[in-house]
Amino acid sequence: MPPSLNPETQIKAWAQELGFLACGFAKAEKLDREEIHLDQWLANGFHGNMQYMENHREMRLNPTLLVPGSKSVISLAYNYFPETTPFQPNSSTPQIAKYAWGDDYHHVIKDKLFKLIDRIKTLYPEFEGRAFVDSAPVMERQWAVKAGLGWIGKNSLLLRKGVGSFFFLAEIIGNIDLTPDQPQTDHCGECTACIDACPTQAIVQPQIIDSTQCISYLTIEDKTWPKGNIDTENTDKTEAIDPTINTGTWAYGCDVCQDVCPWNRFSKPHTEPQFQPRELIFWDAERWNQASEEPARIKNQLKKSAMQRAGHKKLLAQANTALDFIKAHKSS
Numbered sequence: 001m002p003p004s005l006n007p008e009t010q011i012k013a014w015a016q017e018l019g020f021l022a023c024g025f026a027k028a029e030k031l032d033r034e035e036i037h038l039d040q041w042l043a044n045g046f047h048g049n050m051q052y053m054e055n056h057r058e059m060r061l062n063p064t065l066l067v068p069g070s071k072s073v074i075s076l077a078y079n080y081f082p083e084t085t086p087f088q089p090n091s092s093t094p095q096i097a098k099y100a101w102g103d104d105y106h107h108v109i110k111d112k113l114f115k116l117i118d119r120i121k122t123l124y125p126e127f128e129g130r131a132f133v134d135s136a137p138v139m140e141r142q143w144a145v146k147a148g149l150g151w152i153g154k155n156s157l158l159l160r161k162g163v164g165s166f167f168f169l170a171e172i173i174g175n176i177d178l179t180p181d182q183p184q185t186d187h188c189g190e191c192t193a194c195i196d197a198c199p200t201q202a203i204v205q206p207q208i209i210d211s212t213q214c215i216s217y218l219t220i221e222d223k224t225w226p227k228g229n230i231d232t233e234n235t236d237k238t239e240a241i242d243p244t245i246n247t248g249t250w251a252y253g254c255d256v257c258q259d260v261c262p263w264n265r266f267s268k269p270h271t272e273p274q275f276q277p278r279e280l281i282f283w284d285a286e287r288w289n290q291a292s293e294e295p296a297r298i299k300n301q302l303k304k305s306a307m308q309r310a311g312h313k314k315l316l317a318q319a320n321t322a323l324d325f326i327k328a329h330k331s332s
């Protein structure tokens with residue numbers, strides 16, 4: 001280590017070398033202000049059937065309970081904005097949210113977090129830390145705010161000035177004291193583009209998402225969606241879909257409240273080879289029909305993919321729903 005670098009600067013430099021687009025530090029302590037908001041969100045039922053959000057309340061609010069002896073939260077951001085965006089509003093291809101185009105980010109980013117931990121140990125041999133990426137009761141955006149990575153936008157996502165929001169968040173929670181970074185100010189201003197554009201009005205107030213209305217929740221998390229299609233071999237039935245919510249052209253996840261955000265005009269393509277899009281992202285009706293006949297084609301595409309969370313039957317059902325929507329809108 002060059003003698004001029006203090007530990008905080010050195011850790012940030014290593015994070016950058018490993019490909020992270022931002023890194024910051026916060027003191028590990030209980031999140032007091034967020035407690036009431038979390039409770040309110042759950043009491044309103046905005047988590048739908050994501051039961052895991054009800055679990056480990058104390059740990060979720062307090063990283064020192066999750067990682068005993070921890071003193072700092074190292075918050076990190078990892079870009080996933082793709083180089084090509086083949087989906088335009090009138091596309092005839094079922095849409096997959098950009099975060100899921102490549103290999104599963106949990107594994108890609110965890111590997112990098114472990115490498116960063118190894119490097120920190122060269123500075124602090126006594127360092128013990130645990131790595132998290134969307135995998136534990138950690139309020140990741142709130143830690144990113146505290147660590148100065150950005151602000152929480154009205155779409156509830158972490159936004160960073162000059163970058164946008166197309167990045168994952170991750171943390172290392174460990175037992176060394178690091179000088180905390182200063183939180184950034186909010187730069188949403190009077191803008192309401194995400195709230196206005198959300199196709200299902202899931203952003204019920206600035207920063208508050210009712211998951212039960214959110215296309216991302218329905219197409220990724222809700223195992224009962226689309227109704228009548230799941231847990232059956234006959235995955236091409238689409239007649240029983242709840243008529244009150246329309247997932248439109250989305251087959252998996254949703255990017256609308258990010259695509260319209262003016263800060264995402266600053267998004268730059270990632271340089272992560274493991275995030276190269278798999279073929280399924282570009283499948284048209286013919287390819288999805290072939291896959292209905294031969295599910296192994298989809299299963300093959302889901303290898304090492306975050307889309308395994310939905311499973312191939314749910315994904316196929318949703319692709320068929322999206323194709324029905326596209327067909328109906330083309331002929332109208």
Ligand code: B12
Pocket residue numbers: 034037038040041050053097098099133134135136137138139140141142155156157158159165166167168169170207208209211214216217220221252253254255257
């Ligand atoms: C549950 C979850 C979801 C749920 C619920 C979303 C949500 N906004 O909570 C669903 C399935 C809908 C979802 C969707 C998506 N998600 Co998600 N999700 C999570 C997860 C696992 C937990 C989030 C959480 O704690 N929610 C609970 C509520 C209470 O938290 P909250 O919204 O932050 O609550 C605050 C506000 O509601 C506010 N609030 C509440 N009441 C009140 C009242 C007042 C008066 C005020 C002022 C504020 C206020 O304060 C609360 C606490 O600070 C995190 C990973 C993690 N462990 O943090 C990823 C995470 C947030 N998701 C992520 C992503 C990428 C997505 C999608 C973009 C994926 C996609 N393309 O389809 C969408 C975006 C949808 C959206 N606009 O939020 C990323 C976001 C990265 C970023 N840049 O911010 C995360 C961080 C995962 C990761 N490690 O990268 N997600």
Ligand code: SF4
Pocket residue numbers: 155197198199200201202203209213214215216217253254255256257258
């Ligand atoms: S992900 Fe889609 S449905 Fe969910 S809040 Fe954003 S725009 Fe609305």
Ligand code: SF4
Pocket residue numbers: 153154155156159187188189191192193194195257260261262263
């Ligand atoms: S679209 Fe506008 S209001 Fe929504 S997060 Fe972006 S800047 Fe904030």
